[in-house]
Amino acid sequence: MEEHKLIIVELVNKLVKWFLSAVGIGFDNTKDVIPSHIVMALLVTVVIIFFFKMTVKNLSLFPGKMQNALEMFYKFFQGLVDDMMGHEGRKFIPVLGTLATFIAVSNLVGLLPEMGSPTANLNVTVGCALFVFLYYHYHGVKKHGVWGYVKTFMGPAWWLAWLILPIEIVSHFSRPLSLAMRLFGNILGEDLVIIIIAGLVPFVAPLPVMALAVFTSLLQAFIFIMLSTIYLAGAMAEEH
């Protein structure tokens, strides 16, 4: 299938090529300097930062409409983390909430005209999954120490460690793979279905499929964060 060049990606590439040619580096005119998924991811980040900076300006004790909505949003993550980890999980809410916002917005942005989802590209989803992988291992090591953390992989009894350790290692390595593949497959699948249906009947037929795409975008972001919270809780678990 022919690629449809997005306008924003074209403009950014023209700008970057003009700057670099002023310095003296020339570029082949048919290829992109900055690929479209990076441009879209940066755009989503800028929009999220701008939105939150504008709405958190005057926090008051009697919240207005936007502050009410954001507090509901925060309470959602607070309930999620409290379920899994108890009270000490409060310090993870900023990281997980930001990741959830980024994934949800970047899933939804692909439905607008002349925009593509950055998460429809395997590189972005593998980036998010690797971040979660390194994050929960880092916190596990920080809590238990290196040898204590490795001991949690050995299972309940020392004479079973030869059996349980390979199983645990394989399952730990399959986690970021499954996170990345699930998100990528869902979002790319929805995008392809919308493109193909729009190629056949562009008028009203894509609309139910786009409604389904809105639902699965939010659901996949929720599943990603729920699984990350479960992995974090598992890494920080205490042996009784």
Place this chain on the structure above:
Amino acid sequence: MKKLVLILVVMVVLTFTLSAQEGGELQKVPDATPLFLYSIIIGTLGLTAAAIGGAFAQSKALRTAVENIGRNPAATDSIRGVLIIGLALIESLVIYVLLVDLILFFVKWGKYSF
């Protein structure tokens, strides 16, 4: 009335961007083998089987969840949460088969011989 007409006109104009998509055709290379066509057919059969298996598993999960909500309505929130996670995990297995099919579809295997 005017607003409705304006919204309809904007919708029609926005759908013109979709007509920029062009369908590609199967290019015949000098040493083409039917491997590409066979792989598409077998991939589709595998995806059908995955969809059937996935539908059976999800229906079983959904049936148990709804039965237990009826039996114990106070636990409906936690049952709903576990149900959503379970359904998404089962669905991701079907998505893995779809990803393999995407690889099979977008790589032109016809140039390679058996």
